[in-house]
Amino acid sequence: MIEQIQIAPGDTATFICPKCGWSKTLSVLKYVNEEREIKLKIRCKCSHQYVVTLDRRKHPRTETNLYGIYIKTNLHGTFIREKTGESGEMRVINLSKSGLRFQLLSNTRAEPGDYLFVEFHLDDLNHSRVLRKVIVRTIRDSNVSAELIKTDESDFSDQVINTYIYQKT
Template sequence: MEERIFVKDKKATFICPDCGFSAVRDVSAFLTIQTKVRIRRTCKKCGRMDSVLLERRRFARKPLSFAGLYWKLKNTEIQGFMTVEDLSRSGVRVMIPVYQPLFPGDLLGIEFRLDRGAQPLIQREAIVRNIHEKSVGLEFLSMEHTDSLGPYLAFL
């Protein structure tokens, strides 16, 4: 699997997997690029060469597989089952197995149970940001997670 380097304050810390040498570099020139950014790096200490993926997301995503439900807020006839594929502080990616007329900008209600402790029920409202076949990217309308989701996300 390709190594991901996270960006913070327009800088990225590159750590050589062989010798542990680290270097902080300004990556601001890459932040406006809309596609995946792969950077070739050469360790100044041991000379190892490889490439890494520059991760520009504000929050890390956690891959998951939770069953849940969704419904369109303005048309409750559009509803069904979903699988949560990944989760972050700002949103969630879900897989909807049956075609539904959803479009970017639609508002959905979603609910799913966490896999820890008493498996608390999480309910959120979200906006559809993108759709790729059966995979739907949703952004939470609020990033204040005062329920069980807050502590769960703190360990991502």
């Protein structure tokens, strides 16, 4: 399995040899603006070679397996009627402070740029409810990556998500 390395503030990354544990922090500035996935082959001072990918996300993602629902909205934020089939079930695969990836469990189509309301419960002690508006960014097969949209400064969902991610890391 290829390890993902998070880019730290200052455009640096710390590489840790899986064989001997030796670590080195290097500048990865030249890779920050690349649009493609960056795989690097690292050679340790113990002569072990390993491959890593650079994760350029601002916020690391937390793996999840959470059931939820979604409803498509129009540009003005009003709901599209459920009888048109513009709602469905989903499974949240991962979650970050700024977005989520989920798998569509129904035949509803979503396109990049679509606005959705998503609702799911976290697997924390309170089974906290998250209800957020998102914009679809990318779709691959039935997997949707979406950005969380801040609709209200007092939205409790942000605090719940941040606490959840902090506890999982």
